[in-house]
Amino acid sequence: MENGKIYLSPEYEVVRSDEKCIRCRVCERQCADDVHYYDADADRMCALDENCVNCHRCVSVCPTHALKIKVSENRFRENDNWSDTKVREVYLQANSGGVMLGAMGTPLKYPTYWDKILINASQVTNPSIDPLREPMETRTFLGKKNQKTVRDADGRLVTKFTSPQIELDAPIMFSAMSYGSISYNAHASLARAATELGICYNTGEGGLHEDFYPYGANTIVQVASGRFGVHADYLMAGAGIEIKMGQGAKPGIGGHLPGRKVGPDVSRTRMIPEGSDAISPAPHHDIYSIEDLRQLVYSLKEATAYRKPVIVKISAVHNVAAIASGIARSGADIIAIDGFKGGTGAAPSRIRDNVGIPIELALGAVDSRLREEGIRDEVSVVVGGSIHSSTDVVKAIALGADAVYIGTAALLALGCHLCRSCHKNNCNWGIATQNPTLVKRLNPDYGARRLVNLVSAWKHEIMEVMGGMGINSIEALRGNRLMLRGVDLNEKELEILGIKYAGESI
């Protein structure tokens, strides 16, 4: 117990095959966590296991595949009640007196409802449709749909849509990740990919770097409680404006950007001093009630001459349905709901791991509620917070979503290895860092390409699954809950999801 602190053994063990190692020292140069070093006397590579975050950078770059990272076998005495993690966390907090910090979505084992929902296919009475030979439509419009249909003096239908819409080629958007929490190159990759894909990415709460204004048509600009980087041009720059009321990973608190990530560029974009912590207030201090939210929605609409749809993003919490219903009547065009498994660049891990509800149940409840109240067409609904694959997208749409936000999956496509160390500014993959040498590791050309690949692949799979159901247009899938069946779910879960159990035929 050095300095009175309890010793914590390394979580990971760096295993190197000395036989395979050619002492090239690539691992040493590539590790921003200073794990590897060369011992000249012994002519061998050594490792400081305690620094390792298991990001797999060295494993990926080692030319001879000499490296492997193992979870340490060191264990405290077996105890099903006090797991190693729980014990370690007590030690850490006893040592530091601090709040446990984490990044990315919760790693804890909560049920993933997507995996308990199965999709239908047509046969005999209704043919499946071949997406290779027939049109298969995934085009999606987000915004209010309940415009009053009117005719002009000659009796002709007035066909101008007055509510602004966001048009997407596929019902997928990249979720909010701020410049600051992620790198310039990560933003460049997202912006370029969104443009090529005909979808949108989201600036997050850190403003929009001047270089990315040309991608405005495929950008959602965010306004959060810290108002970082918000000005008139910024609001006009995007395809839509998102008011961030909450985030799934940390309901009830604001964004955190440690000062070490605030360099000159981030400082300029956010309009805050270099090196200062950017801590957004927990609430918006001009929104203490639903009427206040309405005022902000309309302020933003006024500021943009009613040309931009306004998204209100909330985290999935217990009364999410009632909140969503309030938002639908607040003038907002789109509600984005972020499930509690959603990612983050930094959050107190207790909150991340314990506050909020799963997105599947939140979506089930919100869509049902809006329909019961007859206001589903007042708003579009976008959901995020652990969409892992194309079939999660299909299930979300069939449950009632108009589109999904993907964050973690997009970062994975950029090379993220889910080491959950984003808050340290040391991301070895050049994503969640502002360190110029690390940022360079993410080439935006390749980054954009992989994002385009991922979303295109998902789109193909979505079309395939739709065709199987005998559906050739995404709107016929939206809210089509009869296309879903549950397995391993109890009555209550089925009721909230609004689906039948596998084997039931209604």
Add this chain to the structure above:
Amino acid sequence: MIPLRHPPLEGQIRIPSGCAISGVFHKDGKTESGRRIIDSIALMHDRSNGLGGGFAGYGIYPEYKELYALHIFYLDQNVKQDCEEFIREHFDLANAGEIKTRNIAEIRDAPKIWRYFIFPHAYKLDSSELDEREYVAECVFAINRRFEGKAAVFSSGKNMGVFKANAFPEDVGRFYMLEDYSGYAWTAHGRYPTNTPGWWGGAHPFSLLDYSVVHNGEISSYDANRRNVEMFGYDCKLRTDTEVITYIFDYLTRREGLTFEEASAVVAAPFWSTIELMPDDEKEFYTYLRKRYHALLINGPFSIILGFTGGMLVLGDRLKLRSMVVAEHGDTFYAASEESAIRLIQPELDRTWAPDAGEAIIVKLYKEGE
């Protein structure tokens, strides 16, 4: 009461079915009896399996043409009194009586079938602040909800009527003695459900006010459509495609004021790739309808004949997954799942053709002077 040995009823489960449909329409308003439509649908006997058949006739009640004709199945006789009380509470009753039927071997499990010619009570209608048709529609929903499983209104239009049963259509026609009615338009349906629908309400045509739909197909957008129209107060009790299609047309034309052409462009919308090639004003028109009524796009195979006062609409799905042939002879228009069903009753035709995928064919009575 419905005997317990019955499998789940229509409405408790969703029953897919294949079908035959047929329709005749006299644009000059000439009338004919139900004989030919029975022959036409009977020809397609193999497209139904005896578990549902029915007809709709237009212009059949000229003596009461200003009144709504309610046709009601009483599955449970005990509710008849309550139901009639409800009717009297909301409507002026001009005439009531059992619908005449013929005793035939093929139809054994008939409920009591009654007809009422009614008109909304003036003061009730006034105080409801609804328009007349909305008032009638809401009363129909109220009866069907209140007496669920015991009584069902299956026809509620003016100067039109639906006749249906759980049997082959030709037997249904004989049962209802349709040769004794005379109308300017007829539609017919023979059903091929994959399992037994259990009761008569599930047969086609499905009808609300003067709209009646006969439908062949199984739509894969069913629940997306259903959940949307239920938002506007349409109770989809039967869980059938036909019911939801009827409500969609009622909603779009009666409540949203679209024309039948416009409503057809909603339910069988052109593909975006087609819309992109259109001239600007058309592009905007179709884009508007697709965006505005996105949840009412119908996917999956269907061909329908929709009857309404003074007109008939024929429409197939956007991929043309169900057969449909239409034809003209003089002032008479024909539509059927198979051409033979038309040729049988009208061997000589001026023109026969198969409408394109998603193409709406609409015929109407000539206006005066046409």
